[in-house]
Structure formats: structure tokens, C-alpha cells
Amino acid sequence: MFQDKITMYGAAWCPDCRRTKDFLEKNQIKFEYINVDVSPEASAIVEGINKGKRIIPTLIINDQPYSNPQNHQLSKVLGINKQGTTVLFGADWCPDCRRAKRFLQDNQINFKFVDVDTTPQAAEFVMSINKGKRIIPTILINETPYSNPSNAVLTEVLELDKAADQRIYDVVIIGGGAAGLTTAIYAQRDKFDTLILEKKNIGGNAFITKKIENYPGFKEVSGPELMDRMAEQAITLGTKIETGEDVTSIEKTDDFFKIHTYNGSFKGKSVVIATGSTYRTLGVDGEAELIGAGVHFCATCDGAFYRDKEVIVVGGGNSALEEGMFLASFCKKVSIVHRGESFSATETYIEKLSSFSNIQTYLNHSVTAFNADENGVFQSATLKNNLNESFIDLKANGVFVFVGLQPNTQNYESLLNLSQSKHILTKGLNKTNVDGIFAAGDVRFGAIAQVAAATGEGVVASYGVREYLTK
Incomplete structure (x- = not known):
């Protein structure tokens, strides 16, 4: 094979x-x-x-x-499709290969093209299938070979007339974090057919949180464990979850909403946008060029690269201190830089700082630039002392930026009313300005960026969905 x-x-x-x-x-x-x-x-x-x-x-x-x-x-x-994998063995000079390629492209079928002229292994494979004959195109669909199939055969085999997902869900939830999962749990308990479309991995920002200490019922729980439990509950109740579905737009028709993704489209009678937020950048010189090359926004994700090394944390809120202390548990040294004269984090986090001998703080300092070495990798941050306007060059192996979050609403600016900060504006039961579309979690204006708060957002949105669908 x-x-x-x-x-x-x-x-x-x-x-x-x-x-x-x-x-x-x-x-x-x-x-x-x-x-x-x-x-x-x-x-x-x-x-x-x-x-x-x-x-x-x-x-x-x-x-x-x-x-x-x-x-x-x-x-x-x-060459992966909802119907399975499709591989086309052919050659550029072959007329039937061009015909088959055009047919697959016109019907939006992903396929992998393997040129038998340049891939000896492929030529041998084609001949083994066709009893020594070099028949092209030979198309492999779910590992079943078809030798120079006609368009009619491809239509039948690929079930093109059945390929489109005609199912209309009661509610389509965009985003699989705590808010989206909670909405799904409540919607399914109300017997509403529910679909979650998640761009990346179920769990959202909570999934990449090493330790959660303020979620009711748990003295301490890891983000992945908590999110996996929520997902398992949603699935057990009947929720369908599709990951890797990056929503590009929402279209409202007379009877339902059509949610478009890079892979196709889905239909729902109602929509809940729970797309969460992403980390803000500083916008200083060198930052964009060094993202991934020493500049990071998630200690849980990238901290392991800096074991026994020195790092800088930028920010003064709960996230900055929490992630800073997490890094200090295995890094040689952590320098926390904050522009204010005191941290804005809760006292619980501030008090814990004193228990770490390898954490040094730089209050009243602002980052003005990130600097690279001769290999284009981060080597230092330029800090400005806000009291006397002097500058220092703080060297480290990497830097982690935690200066707040920005809502993921870029695909909905022409559809929904947004605040100046680009959060979705809502009224009672998390309703947006479009009847049948709701918002929940960090993406909504006025929401609190905490996991426990996000679950409450999901509950409220589910009540809005229930009211809308039962009209």
C-alpha cells in the first residue's frame, strides 16, 4: 500500500x-x-x-x-474529506488526469496528487493495482482503487449528492472553551440538538492554564483536566464537537443561520459566539519579529523550553504573577516587569511572590524594545525607568508577555454591534443585535475573564437560546 x-x-x-x-x-x-x-x-x-x-x-x-x-x-x-481520503495517481501530460483533477476541484473534494513520472514508488503501486498495466489516473478513495474512473463513477463513489451536511442543528456554538461547553451542556439537557465548532482544541485559554485554584469545588485542578471533564459531559449528553473548524462568517437566512468555515458550512436555528480572547501584544520594536523566537504569550505552552534558564515576565495582573511563579518553579531566574508602582493582581498572588527566591521584580519599568542576537533570537529587553527615564538592558533567554486579552471578534464586525474594545455588545440573556445570535464568555462586553465566570456566561446564553427556540 x-x-x-x-x-x-x-x-x-x-x-x-x-x-x-x-x-x-x-x-x-x-x-x-x-x-x-x-x-x-x-x-x-x-x-x-x-x-x-x-x-x-x-x-x-x-x-x-x-x-x-x-x-x-x-x-x-x-486529501482528507468527509467521505474519506482521496489520492490521485497521474501525470501532468495525461488528459484524463486533468479531467479527473478538474472534476474533484469543481466539487470541492480535497485530493492528494502523486505524479507517477517523478515518484517511482507510485508508478510501481499503480502497476500492482492494475495487474502490470500503468493505468492513469488511478484514484484511491478510502484505500479502494478506481482505474480511470468516469465523472459519473466518481459522483457515485464520493456520494457527491449526499456529501453536503443538510442537518440543521438547534444551536451551533462557535468556540469550545468553558463558556461554549457549558452552553452545550445546558442546551442538550433541554433536548436541543447542539454542535460545537472549535478552531483549535477544546478548552480554550483554560486548557493552557497549568493550575486553577479559584474554581468552585476544586482546591486545585489543572486546566486540561477541568476542560476534559466539561467536554466529556457535553459529549455524553449528545453534543457533537468538531475541532479544527475555523469559522469565517455567519449568514442569516429566513429559516436558519449558515455558519461558513474553511472546510464547508453548517446550519443552525440559533448561534452562540463563545470564541474567547487572545493575548495582547505590547507593540514595541522587535516584538513581532521575535514571536516564537524568544517572545511568548503562554508559559504552560512554551515554558518547558526554558528549564534552568532565565526569563522575563511582562505584566502586573493575576495572569502575569501566576505564570511567573509557574516559570520560577523550574527556571533559574524570573524577572517580572510592570509599568505601575504596584501590582494590580490580587493580594493572594502578591503574597506568594515572597516565597520565591529566584523572582526579581521591576516595578515602575516599561518595556520599550525586544532585542535579538546575531541569529535573530531574543536576547534582551530594553526597560525604561518611569521615575527617572533612565534605560537598562535586561538580558534573558526568553520573555513572556501577559498584558491583557483582546476578544476574537474580527469575523463578526460587519454583523454584530461591538464596543470600542471590539467586544460583542449584548442585552438580557446575552442577546446580540441579531435575533437568534448570542454571545458568551470573554468575547462579550462586560464579561469577567475567569473560568468560573465563563461557565455562568454559558448558562445565561443557554437560557437565551431556550427562549428563542421555544417562541
Whole structure:
């Protein structure tokens, strides 16, 4: 059997690695997995591929590298569709190959094209299928070969008349974090057919939180464990979850909403937007160029690269101090830089700082630039003393920025009313200005960026959905 050679470099704590592994396994794609945390050689390979940046997952597919590919990109590269995998063996000069390729493209079927003229293994495979004959195109659909199939045969085999998902869900939830999962749990308990579309991995920002100490009922719980429990509950109740579905737009029709993604479209009688937020950047010189090459926004995700090294944390809120103390548990030294004269975090976090001998604080200091070494990797941050306007160059191996969050609403600016900060404006029961669309969690104006608060947001949104659907 003709097989792609796929090697995936990743780590257990990486949400995108988990998403990618789930996607490959779901589609029965064979691959070799290498954990960069336990293999320094693998870590070096990843950095070499990505010009010094530690980007995971990094995949090598038939000697071609792909840095953190999204599911729809992998679908195109590997020929993955809802009907299964499709591989077309052919040649550029072959008229029937061009006809088959055009037919698949016109019907939006992802397929992998393998040129038998340049791939001896593929030529041998085609001949073995066709009893010694070199018949092209030979198309492999779910590992079943079809020798020069007509368009009519392809239509039947690929069930093109049945390929579109005509199911209309009672509620489609965009985002699989705490708010989205809670909405799904309550909606399914109300017997509403529910679908969650998640761009990356279920769990949102909570999934990449190492330790949660303020969620009711748990003295301490890891973000992945809590989110996995919520997802399991939602699925047990009947929720369908699709990961790797990056929503591009929402279209309102007379009878339902059509939610468009890179992979296709879905239909729902109501929609809940729970897309959460992403970390804000500082916007200083050198930041954009060094993201992934020493500048990071998630200690749980990238902290392991800096074991026994020195790092800088920028920020003064709960997240900055919490992540700073997490880094201090295995880094040689952590320098926390905050522009104010005192931290804005709660007293609980401030009091804990004194128990770490390897944490140094720089209050009344602002970052003005991130500086790279001769290899284009972060080596220091330029700090301005806000009291006397002097400057210092603070050296470190890496820097983690925690200066707040920005809502993920860029795809809804023309559809929904947003605040000046780009949060979705809502009224009672989390209703937006579009009847049938609701918002929940960090994406909503006035929401509190805490996991416990996000679950409450989901409850409120579910009541809005119930009222709308039972009219």
C-alpha cells in the first residue's frame, strides 16, 4: 500500500499538537510522533526548520515541513474529506488526469496528487493495482482503487449528492472553551440538538492554564483536566464537537443561520459566539519579529523550553504573577516587569511572590524594545525607568508577555454591534443585535475573564437560546 511518510514533532501540553493528533487519528492517517520535551535532537530539528523559532506542532510530510498547519490545510495536503481520503495517481501530460483533477476541484473534494513520472514508488503501486498495466489516473478513495474512473463513477463513489451536511442543528456554538461547553451542556439537557465548532482544541485559554485554584469545588485542578471533564459531559449528553473548524462568517437566512468555515458550512436555528480572547501584544520594536523566537504569550505552552534558564515576565495582573511563579518553579531566574508602582493582581498572588527566591521584580519599568542576537533570537529587553527615564538592558533567554486579552471578534464586525474594545455588545440573556445570535464568555462586553465566570456566561446564553427556540 502506498503510504505517506509523516513525522509530527509536538508536546503533551500543546493544544495545537493535541488538535493535530486527534485529526490525524480520526482520519486514520499513520504518523510517527516525537515529543520535543524528551528529545533535545527533536527540539533542535524544530528550531532548524522554523529559523530558530520553537513552533509546534511541526510536521514533515514526505520531506516537506509544515509549521502548525490547520486542519483544513492538512486536508488539502493529505486529501482528507468527509467521505474519506482521496489520492490521485497521474501525470501532468495525461488528459484524463486533468479531467479527473478538474472534476474533484469543481466539487470541492480535497485530493492528494502523486505524479507517477517523478515518484517511482507510485508508478510501481499503480502497476500492482492494475495487474502490470500503468493505468492513469488511478484514484484511491478510502484505500479502494478506481482505474480511470468516469465523472459519473466518481459522483457515485464520493456520494457527491449526499456529501453536503443538510442537518440543521438547534444551536451551533462557535468556540469550545468553558463558556461554549457549558452552553452545550445546558442546551442538550433541554433536548436541543447542539454542535460545537472549535478552531483549535477544546478548552480554550483554560486548557493552557497549568493550575486553577479559584474554581468552585476544586482546591486545585489543572486546566486540561477541568476542560476534559466539561467536554466529556457535553459529549455524553449528545453534543457533537468538531475541532479544527475555523469559522469565517455567519449568514442569516429566513429559516436558519449558515455558519461558513474553511472546510464547508453548517446550519443552525440559533448561534452562540463563545470564541474567547487572545493575548495582547505590547507593540514595541522587535516584538513581532521575535514571536516564537524568544517572545511568548503562554508559559504552560512554551515554558518547558526554558528549564534552568532565565526569563522575563511582562505584566502586573493575576495572569502575569501566576505564570511567573509557574516559570520560577523550574527556571533559574524570573524577572517580572510592570509599568505601575504596584501590582494590580490580587493580594493572594502578591503574597506568594515572597516565597520565591529566584523572582526579581521591576516595578515602575516599561518595556520599550525586544532585542535579538546575531541569529535573530531574543536576547534582551530594553526597560525604561518611569521615575527617572533612565534605560537598562535586561538580558534573558526568553520573555513572556501577559498584558491583557483582546476578544476574537474580527469575523463578526460587519454583523454584530461591538464596543470600542471590539467586544460583542449584548442585552438580557446575552442577546446580540441579531435575533437568534448570542454571545458568551470573554468575547462579550462586560464579561469577567475567569473560568468560573465563563461557565455562568454559558448558562445565561443557554437560557437565551431556550427562549428563542421555544417562541
